[in-house]
Amino acid sequence: MSRIAYVNGHYQNLRDAAVNVEDRGYQFADGIYEVCEIVDGKMVDFPRHMARMQRSLRELRMAEAMPLSSLKIVMQEVVRRNRIHYGIVYLQISRGVAHRDHGFPSPAVKPSLVVTAKSLNFAKNQAQAARGVKVITTAENRWPRVDIKTVGLLPNVLARQEARDKGAYEAWYVDAGGFVTEGASCNAWIITRDGKVVTRSAERGILSGITRAVLIDVLASLQLKLEERNFTPDEAYHAAEAFVSSASQIVMPVVSIDGNVIGNGKPGSIALRLREEFHRFSAIS
Numbered sequence: 001m002s003r004i005a006y007v008n009g010h011y012q013n014l015r016d017a018a019v020n021v022e023d024r025g026y027q028f029a030d031g032i033y034e035v036c037e038i039v040d041g042k043m044v045d046f047p048r049h050m051a052r053m054q055r056s057l058r059e060l061r062m063a064e065a066m067p068l069s070s071l072k073i074v075m076q077e078v079v080r081r082n083r084i085h086y087g088i089v090y091l092q093i094s095r096g097v098a099h100r101d102h103g104f105p106s107p108a109v110k111p112s113l114v115v116t117a118k119s120l121n122f123a124k125n126q127a128q129a130a131r132g133v134k135v136i137t138t139a140e141n142r143w144p145r146v147d148i149k150t151v152g153l154l155p156n157v158l159a160r161q162e163a164r165d166k167g168a169y170e171a172w173y174v175d176a177g178g179f180v181t182e183g184a185s186c187n188a189w190i191i192t193r194d195g196k197v198v199t200r201s202a203e204r205g206i207l208s209g210i211t212r213a214v215l216i217d218v219l220a221s222l223q224l225k226l227e228e229r230n231f232t233p234d235e236a237y238h239a240a241e242a243f244v245s246s247a248s249q250i251v252m253p254v255v256s257i258d259g260n261v262i263g264n265g266k267p268g269s270i271a272l273r274l275r276e277e278f279h280r281f282s283a284i285s
């Protein structure tokens, strides 16, 4: 079965789908994106992802590509046409197509909209979560507006490749103050030896993850103590547990950071519990 993408009003075979070479997303990374998990063919936490998308657009003074109700139909249709049972759906919105000039096109042009979806292997993800993953740390080198989910992901690409080159799954950024910000495509968490669940505040230095927000609800219901504060790699090396969160992985336990074994080197029980409980708290549509 061929994969189908939605590109500016058309559902097309992925191999034929293309954007204009003068698209500002391509020329300047002048665009935003969103990623939703799909479970049982349905989108997880769609309203929260759309609220973040609208915020990203506002921050970049970009127009909405279409009304939210229509966008939801397009995304559901891409999921349906690709017969995704478990996977992820991506959307990218750029400021549109215009002759190359750094300033915004005037008059404004229509934003470009691309929606794609892909299946993920549930059993493989579960097996990986049962083993846990390794992370490395790397110096933060992104722009200060990482709270906006832009398609400008070159530093994230390089960080992920650095992790791979070192035999790790993910890289955690460390800011100039010596504190962990987040991963190349996930939020970073540790659990202290006295059972406190720690993640950086979403006020500065990270993307405010939707999975992170739902996990905060899960923690409250499990009566686990949350601390939104900075932590250093050294604190992480000595933590009882560590994990990362994102729409595509939900909760992925971390068993090694910069070669330091976390806990007993196996996924921690709290991380696994959070992974298990997550979908009871997320909204499906």
Ligand code: PDD
Pocket (backbone or CB within 6 Å): 035, 182, 183, 184, 185, 186, 187, 206, 207, 208, 209, 210, 211, 212, 245, 246, 247, 248
């Ligand atoms: N990444 N931080 C960064 C830099 C991210 O790219 C992501 C998500 C997150 C977690 O956000 P959420 O829980 O809303 O997925 C944090 C997505 C999954 C991606 O780029 O594919």
